[in-house]
Amino acid sequence: MKLKIDYYGSLAETIAKKTETLEVDEGVTTSELNEIIYKMYPVLRGFVFKIAVNLSIADENKKLNQQDEIVLLPPFAGG
Amino acid sequence: MKEQKEYKNVFIQGAISPEKIASSIAHHQNKTNIGAHNIFLGQVRADKIDKQSVTAIEYSAYEDMANKVMHEIRESAFEKFDLTCMHIYHSLGRVNTGEICLFVFTSSKHRALAFDSCRYIVEEIKANAPIFGKEIFEDQTHQWKVNQ
Numbered sequence: 039m040k041l042k043i044d045y046y047g048s049l050a051e052t053i054a055k056k057t058e059t060l061e062v063d064e065g066v067t068t069s070e071l072n073e074i075i076y077k078m079y080p081v082l083r084g085f086v087f088k089i090a091v092n093l094s095i096a097d098e099n100k101k102l103n104q105q106d107e108i109v110l111l112p113p114f115a116g117g
Numbered sequence: 118m119k120e121q122k123e124y125k126n127v128f129i130q131g132a133i134s135p136e137k138i139a140s141s142i143a144h145h146q147n148k149t150n151i152g153a154h155n156i157f158l159g160q161v162r163a164d165k166i167d168k169q170s171v172t173a174i175e176y177s178a179y180e181d182m183a184n185k186v187m188h189e190i191r192e193s194a195f196e197k198f199d200l201t202c203m204h205i206y207h208s209l210g211r212v213n214t215g216e217i218c219l220f221v222f223t224s225s226k227h228r229a230l231a232f233d234s235c236r237y238i239v240e241e242i243k244a245n246a247p248i249f250g251k252e253i254f255e256d257q258t259h260q261w262k263v264n265q
Contacts, residue, residue: 113263
């Protein structure tokens with residue numbers, strides 16, 4: 039299945055990309071997506087980030103679906 | 118699937134002006150059941166990092182989620198504290214040092230609730246709202262800010 043991933047802040051800057059679509063196995067989880075992203079972008083291994091799915095921070099074992107809105111979020115700095 | 122609900126937009130392009138804060142106070146003068154306001158203003162600080170000074174912070178946000186988080190913070194604050202009124206505004210884009218980037222305004226009958234709720238809201242925003250800040254130095258290099 040295809041997953042559209044958006045990147046924000048320092049993550050988008052580091053990989054020079056704000057969005058992309060990845061082809062992944064059906065039923066992939068957030069932690070598996072993490073590993074896929076680390077393999078694609080080893081430079082991100084030193085980064086702390088959270089994965090948001092449909093506007094909420096996701097557990098690491100959440101199963102992802104093609105229509106999910108998936109966003110990688112670096113540490114917050116509001117205020 | 119992503120929920121389609123529209124949340125109130127808390128974002129303002131650029132710095133939050135002192136005039137906006139003043140007019141916001143003025144707008145509450147007809148609400149005579151209020152006995153106490155508390156206001157928190159976040160201001161961009163000229164931090165010195167490796168001999169370079171911060172001149173501005175450029176804010177960006179995952180706006181859909183940030184507005185949802187702000188909505189949840191607002192709901193939980195109204196549940197926890199007996200508030201009459203509450204307003205939250207945050208900047209996007211460039212905010213120079215000395216300018217205001219966050220405005221939280223709580224109003225209640227008595228001071229304790231206004232104080233306590235304002236602090237609660239600010240801490241929740243800092244911890245949970247997906248807002249990102251790029252600290253711009255004098256020589257136009259930058260680093261990404263992380264909340265403590």
